[in-house]
Amino acid sequence: MRWWTTGVVAMLAGCGQADEAPPPANPTRDEPVLPMASPTPETLVTIPTRFVGTWDSDGAACGAPAPGPNRLVVAAGALRIADRDVPVRGITVADAGAVDVDVIGDRGGITEQRRYRLALGSGGSLEMTGVDGAVRLLRCDAPAGAEAAARNAVALNLAPDGLQTVAGASSRTLAFGTPADIVLRVVEAATQTIPQRSTNADCGEGPLDIATYPRIAIYFQQGRFVGWSARGRGLTTMAGVGIGSKRAAVEAVIEAPVEDTSLGRAFTSGGLSGVYDARDNVSALWAGSACIAR
Structure with a gap:
């Protein structure tokens, strides 16, 4: 036929x-x-x-x-x-x-x-x-x-040592060091978007390959996942810390000492780092190698 x-x-x-x-x-x-x-x-x-x-x-x-x-x-x-x-x-x-x-x-x-x-x-x-x-x-x-x-959504959460995903009743950790192709596929499924790809050759830790999605940028080095930085509201840690979170809410769930840096009032908690704006809202959040000078 x-x-x-x-x-x-x-x-x-x-x-x-x-x-x-x-x-x-x-x-x-x-x-x-x-x-x-x-x-x-x-x-x-x-x-x-x-x-x-x-x-x-x-x-x-x-x-x-x-x-x-x-x-x-x-x-x-x-x-x-x-x-x-x-x-x-x-x-x-x-x-x-x-x-x-x-x-x-x-x-x-x-x-x-x-x-x-x-x-x-x-x-x-x-x-x-x-x-x-x-x-x-x-x-x-x-x-x-x-x-x-x-119905098939994958929830993406930020973590000090990488990313966490939740799909239905199952969860998965994408730790730093995970191969880039695995991380890209998971984040793509979670965001339902294709990233913009670029490279930053001027990072102190060496050149980083970057995959930029609407709410997060993912960093890779030599084919391995090494860091992330949040972009705008929407993604949070399992404890609810994300862009826009109030300082009081952050300090209620994690121990995050604040210090004055060239970026402003910065805080750290384990591998998680961030910056507060003038209203004590989180204005930047990252973990791992994200080429952010302090």
Whole structure:
């Protein structure tokens, strides 16, 4: 049955294997050159919640009574393109919060495997990339998508030695030293956003790679999680300390001596550091290596 037509469907392409890297020139006779092992992408059981929902090319297409060629419905373990269900064979983590979804389709009576890359774009759009390029789709079901995200929400808490997450009845600690890719995926799931990436080469502790989210900046060094700094209200420690907290409330839950520094009236408690403004509200909060001079 022939159902690979136009629009998003036309982007499907075969998933070829990457060529092995050529051996270095002039290998010694005593040291045989072996092909380098390619890193194995992390596999996922389901498509991440941020991609789940109904997508189409624009508002008019979303409101059409019948799905057009660019209609894409993403479920946790399945895709529907136009009016056809596409079996999913595998889901793997890609770069910068994207995922690769391998599917099986029938083309002219021949079963073929295809791969889509799903990535969030600007304004909450979805970019779906294949061998023919990328197609930008808009979410048709923002309320339903928001409800799905809320049901699967990961709560993020600040901690003196890293970050803590709570999902349902389970909690998890992301301690300093955790590999960067693990921390990025967890924080992305908690915030439902893709970070802006940058590097600060002028830190006393050495260059730091920075992932900046709306409410927190995460710092990495040599591929490891080394620090965080809060950005605006919203995130707190398990004890409730966060940007905007009153000094009295802070000192009621932790021992945090105050000293005058170049940053102002700063306090520390274990690995947690912060600054009070003129009204005794917490105006800055960080832990670990965050390139904040004192």
